[in-house]
Amino acid sequence: MNAADALADLVEISPQIEVAAVVAHDGDMEGLVGVPEARASLLARAVRELLDGAAAFRSDQGRVTQLHAALAGGDLFAVTGTGERAIVAVASERATPGLVFYDLKRCLAAVADET
Numbered sequence: 001m002n003a004a005d006a007l008a009d010l011v012e013i014s015p016q017i018e019v020a021a022v023v024a025h026d027g028d029m030e031g032l033v034g035v036p037e038a039r040a041s042l043l044a045r046a047v048r049e050l051l052d053g054a055a056a057f058r059s060d061q062g063r064v065t066q067l068h069a070a071l072a073g074g075d076l077f078a079v080t081g082t083g084e085r086a087i088v089a090v091a092s093e094r095a096t097p098g099l100v101f102y103d104l105k106r107c108l109a110a111v112a113d114e115t
């Protein structure tokens with residue numbers, strides 16, 4: 001499934017997700033929903049910097065596979081797959097983190113199955 005279709009399915013089954021995007025390792029946006037085009041590159045850069053920055057603090061030099069940040073009006077979630085892409089979402093403050101991570105992983109797997 002292409003990234004745009006996978007993200008459309010994601011926000012349909014996960015109403016707590018307000019914004020989502022699939023980001024390639026090189027920072028290119030593969031698909032997005034709820035993100036203004038003018039802010040897409042900022043979001044892509046920010047999620048890569050968050051994931052890379054968090055990985056720098058790991059003692060085993062491993063990569064970060066998921067990240068959860070609490071925001072004033074909701075939460076930011078990021079998941080990396082086995083490939084070179086990541087998915088990021090902003091969810092309402094009432095979102096259940098475990099369910100959001102599950103949905104993000106399924107969405108990322110659907111995108112990976114296409115390639």
